[in-house]
Amino acid sequence: PHLPATPGFPPATARTDASLPAAELLHTGQVLVLDRDGTSRYARSLLLLVRDPARAGHLAPFTVKYSPHSQAVHVLRTLVHHLDGQTSAQAASVQSFDFLSGAARMYFDVRELRITFPPAAPGDIHELLYTLEDLPSTQADLGAASFGHILQLQDRWPISAQRLRVVHPSDVPLRHAFSRTVELKPAVTRHGDQTWIELSGGAVPAWKPEPMAPGWGETLLTISLGTTASWKDLGLAYLRYVEPVYRPRRDMRELAQKITAGSRTDVERIQAIHAWVQKNFRYVSLMFGNHGYMPYTLDEILERKFGDCKDMTLVLIHLLRGVDIAAHPAIVRTKPQGLYPMDVPSLAPFDHSIVYLPATGSWLDGTIKGQLYPIVPAWIQGRTALVVEPGGGRLVPIAQEPAASSREAEDVTLRVDAAGDAVAEARFTITGQPESVWRLRLLEDNARDALGRRLRALWPQARLTAWKTASGPR
Secondary structure, eight states, X not given: OOSOOOOOOOOHHHHSOTTSOSEEEEEEEEEEEEOTTSOEEEEEEEEEEESOHHHHOXXXXXXXXXXXXXXXXXXXXXXXXXXXXXXXXXXXXXXXXXXXXXXXXXXXXXXXXXXXXXXXXXXXXXXXXXEEEEOSOTTHHHHHHHOEEEEEOOOSSOBSOEEEEEEEETTSOOXXXXXXXXXXXXXXXXXXXXXXXXXXXXXXXXXXXXXXXXXXXXXXXXXXXXXXXXXXXXXXXXXXXXXXXXXXOHHHHHHHHHHTTTOOSHHHHHHHHHHHHHHXXXXXXXXXXXXXXXXOOXXXXXXXXXXXXXXXXXXXXXXXXXXXXOOEEEEEOOGGGOOOOOOSOSSTTOOEEEEEETTTTEEEOTTSTTOOTTOOOXXXXXXXXXXXXXXXXXXXEOXXXXXXXXXXXXXXXXXXXXXXXXXEEEEEEEESTTHHXXXXXXXXXXXXXXXXXXXXXXXXXXOOOOOOOOOOOX
16 A cells, blocks of 8 residues: 555657667655564565667566565566557566575575566566565564665666655664765654655666676665664674574583694684684575574584584684683675665674684684685675674674785796706795685695696696695794
């Protein structure tokens, strides 16, 4: 009932006017209804006018990302309104696919619904209406305390007009902020025990991501919504939710002491634990149900020998605390997603889980094999993490390392005898980000093959006769 009525269509001449955009969203409508337990119901309608199919090029499918274990998606309407006044019903194909991109690393069974309309004729208008509803929540306590959502207000086609309505219980304050400065001014009104946040806008230019450009967080116009008053409160809510799996265990302390036997300093202990986790566990991002936010239990992770970033964080923290090294879980927005304003406290902007070490202000990522402490993966450097401490949540910046800290150096001494034969001594010194690549080469192959391939890239007929590898001081 909150969706706007379908607006009238432009006259036929405007639907094929070559001076206007080849494809244009005549209108988009979005409605988000928030319930008191943190679950939500969302609906989106849109009208896409295709004036010139040749200029518009390939029209990519409309996509909806969802979790089948916690959400239900329904495509209610797919129509094509033709220039001659005829209408084709159920005009689009609807297919569901696994979605395992980097943005889904922290979350669970993400799937993508693809809604594909047939090739358009000049002047065709594609109409789509779908809903996305949360199922009875398995993490209701977390959802009620930390609801967060990001809605896009820009698309890959220019938008002529749009309307957004967000409905929430009046006694559940809902904060909102745009991803960048805009002239749009939401209207906030009271309707019985509900509060409506409404936004109506005119023309919005097309969103055109470019190769090597920052992620969508820095380029796409969105509105962020959240119910949590502060980052501190958000951290407290999340800590209460995950507290059962973080309770100390004697067997983990004993395991940590066994792993670090022979280590003399905290740095060596951290490195030993980090290396042990990388060696004994496989990173898998596919998680189900409430494990979008809750790690599996230690027993499940230890038995399966795999887990996602939250699971790796859990194992690392138990082992670190087992040798009396303070460690806290943290979540971060990775670099491919682009920076995002932290004006509204919620979990929505984040997509990865890591470990924070307060004694040194340093970080551990348990998902990258071969990248050992204190190296921090490049895609979280320069980002801001939410550290979950006993006193609540706290935003902490992750330092950006200088370029000189990552280096591959090759020192070659070549000796040629009177017969023209040569013996080369090559020393490769690897520091920083390239270390993980080299460690994986040496782990996946034997050292002779890995180093031999590298030398033959320099001298195709070279034969490796002796080699040695060593880890430098940290």
